[in-house]
Amino acid sequence: MKVIVKLFGGLTTLKDFQKTEEGDIIFETSEPLTLGDLITSLSLNKKPFIIILNGIIQNELSVSLKDGDEISLFPPIAGGK
Amino acid sequence: MKILRINMSTDEPTVKVEDLGEYEGLAGRALTSAIISKEVDPLCHPLSADNKIVFACGLLGGTAAAMSGRLSVGCKSPLTGGIKEANAGGQAGQVMGRLGYAAIVLEGKPKGDDTYKIYINKDGVRVIKDNSIKMLPNYDLIEKIKQEFGEKIACISVGPAGEMKMSAASVAVTDMELRPTRHAGRGGVGAVMGSKGVKVIVLDDAGTTIRQPKDPEAFKDANKRFVAGLQKHPVTGQGLPAYGTNVLTNIINEVGAYPTYNFKEGRFAGARKISGEVEAELEKQRGGNPTHGCHRGCVIRCSGIYHDKDGHYLTKQPEYETVWALGGNCGIDDLDKIAMMDFLCDNYGVDTIEMGATIGVAMEAGLLKFGDADGAINLLHEVGKGTHLGRIIGNGAAFTGKAFGVERVPVVKGQALPAYDPRAVQGVGVTYATSPMGADHTAGYSIALNVLKTGGFVDPLKPEGQVDLSRNLQIATAFIDSTGMCLFIAFALLDQPETNQALLDMINSFYGWSMTDKEVVEYGKKVLKFERDFNARAGFTKQHDRLPRFFYKEPFPPHNVVFMVKDEELDQLFNW
Numbered sequence: 001m002k003v004i005v006k007l008f009g010g011l012t013t014l015k016d017f018q019k020t021e022e023g024d025i026i027f028e029t030s031e032p033l034t035l036g037d038l039i040t041s042l043s044l045n046k047k048p049f050i051i052i053l054n055g056i057i058q059n060e061l062s063v064s065l066k067d068g069d070e071i072s073l074f075p076p077i078a079g080g081k
Numbered sequence: 082m083k084i085l086r087i088n089m090s091t092d093e094p095t096v097k098v099e100d101l102g103e104y105e106g107l108a109g110r111a112l113t114s115a116i117i118s119k120e121v122d123p124l125c126h127p128l129s130a131d132n133k134i135v136f137a138c139g140l141l142g143g144t145a146a147a148m149s150g151r152l153s154v155g156c157k158s159p160l161t162g163g164i165k166e167a168n169a170g171g172q173a174g175q176v177m178g179r180l181g182y183a184a185i186v187l188e189g190k191p192k193g194d195d196t197y198k199i200y201i202n203k204d205g206v207r208v209i210k211d212n213s214i215k216m217l218p219n220y221d222l223i224e225k226i227k228q229e230f231g232e233k234i235a236c237i238s239v240g241p242a243g244e245m246k247m248s249a250a251s252v253a254v255t256d257m258e259l260r261p262t263r264h265a266g267r268g269g270v271g272a273v274m275g276s277k278g279v280k281v282i283v284l285d286d287a288g289t290t291i292r293q294p295k296d297p298e299a300f301k302d303a304n305k306r307f308v309a310g311l312q313k314h315p316v317t318g319q320g321l322p323a324y325g326t327n328v329l330t331n332i333i334n335e336v337g338a339y340p341t342y343n344f345k346e347g348r349f350a351g352a353r354k355i356s357g358e359v360e361a362e363l364e365k366q367r368g369g370n371p372t373h374g375c376h377r378g379c380v381i382r383c384s385g386i387y388h389d390k391d392g393h394y395l396t397k398q399p400e401y402e403t404v405w406a407l408g409g410n411c412g413i414d415d416l417d418k419i420a421m422m423d424f425l426c427d428n429y430g431v432d433t434i435e436m437g438a439t440i441g442v443a444m445e446a447g448l449l450k451f452g453d454a455d456g457a458i459n460l461l462h463e464v465g466k467g468t469h470l471g472r473i474i475g476n477g478a479a480f481t482g483k484a485f486g487v488e489r490v491p492v493v494k495g496q497a498l499p500a501y502d503p504r505a506v507q508g509v510g511v512t513y514a515t516s517p518m519g520a521d522h523t524a525g526y527s528i529a530l531n532v533l534k535t536g537g538f539v540d541p542l543k544p545e546g547q548v549d550l551s552r553n554l555q556i557a558t559a560f561i562d563s564t565g566m567c568l569f570i571a572f573a574l575l576d577q578p579e580t581n582q583a584l585l586d587m588i589n590s591f592y593g594w595s596m597t598d599k600e601v602v603e604y605g606k607k608v609l610k611f612e613r614d615f616n617a618r619a620g621f622t623k624q625h626d627r628l629p630r631f632f633y634k635e636p637f638p639p640h641n642v643v644f645m646v647k648d649e650e651l652d653q654l655f656n657w
Contacts (some may be wrong), residue, residue, distance in 0.1 A: 008335070010358070011332070022353070023289070032099035049534065052332075052336055055640065056640075057534075057540075057541070058543070059534075059538060072332075074331070074335075075315065075320070075331060076533070076534075076535070077316060077329070
């Protein structure tokens, strides 16, 4: 199984991963993988706060991932004018 | 604190200073909305002598309270035809407070076409006829004003768009560097100031002191706790200082709520190129600054300085809504071009949100292609020059849509929607539809809970819970907009009860009040009631509290959802 991980807002990984052309992480595993497992395996500099799975905000870390999933991770952030 | 009234109708404008009287206890948005609601004929033409424009600092304006420098600008809006409160950062709010004015009200209208400047200091008010400043862009104007009055001033001004009375014209407020970069952008408040013949108000607080609290020790302690709370919260203490508001581009794009190509799609391929992360890095590389306060006493410091390729000042750091409006919404992914458009909007004095949405409509009409940054820049120059085309664009998205026969026009009550699609974030759709201001994200920023998970989480893609969410936020916002506080304090207030309490303690110790959360809610409701009441008398009905129909009919990719909150539910928003 292969998933794509996008890091934003100053999040970085302390590990070397294969990357896409845009610089996103290609995470491959043959084992079943939950969102929580993935985040642990990424060795991030900060704990992600906003987790988006295929465009949907996901608050449940036990959800199982499947091949081709896209995960976007953000620290706490905000804005407006 | 006093109300300063300047009547521009007579050959020699008249100046009156009054006690607050029936407006005692009101400030900021509460004061502008109360004065407009009580004193302005709701059926008047917005550019007539019967309209008034009110500038008001908040409850804590001119005090030592951190974050308290916001300025409210109120009038009957030429864009919406309803009541308007547009809000700006910059120095003017604090300086006004130190000068002892809770509000400055411009009334009447000159008979001729002379241009005036108003100089206010501790000794009084001078209204000076000066036709040499007529039609100057904001930056040129402020340079000229500096030569005359020095650099220890704050200015409130209009650019050529305001003088031409365009419905998208803004009121500019100078920042800490005395640049006209902070704007009360929305609703055409600049056109109303322009209609009064007033080009600039120069505020000089030399020889004044900060306003003194009733209980100085308690005030000092509360301010300390308040600042500590802002610094502790990850949004106000880290996210906003590091990347500014444009940190939102990536997240709103990733959740598929980033309106692109005039609200056709929720993801923009070029989003990363114009994101806050890239913008901040570019500013650092070029000698700009991504962490900067828009007024003295700001501890969040989400503004910034944007330099061009050669390392010269180009504009202030374009905000998220600006980058979206003039960038992603128009299919433009070039930050330097967007920054140039930000400068042009500030210089000519027009609202960046309204201009971006308008150019998107012009692109939809085929006037220029999506992605044509140079074409968009040219359109803004047309606005500044006041050509026939420029006057169409400068009157906003609804006007431009009519001029070019476009059906898909993203406006509510005539005011353009900001940078979050109401189909993918249903809570903000409720705010857009029902706010007395027209489509305005700041009136009830549901993004905080729908996306950013501050203060809880309400699923953005479902209609359930959105009316309650928007109602609570609209009430709380009406109060915060009256304190003079920057709205961004709300992120810390939502998550940290002790920071919320610190704000109340600050207000109570300053005035000798004993306000509780319950009274905060009543205060916010009172403000909304002034505004709704004015709009009702101006002819607004519940049918005006709706989104354009295409949001109910066109599924929005990638989630392919429509706006699902029912009309009957929207009608319950103000039934508290």
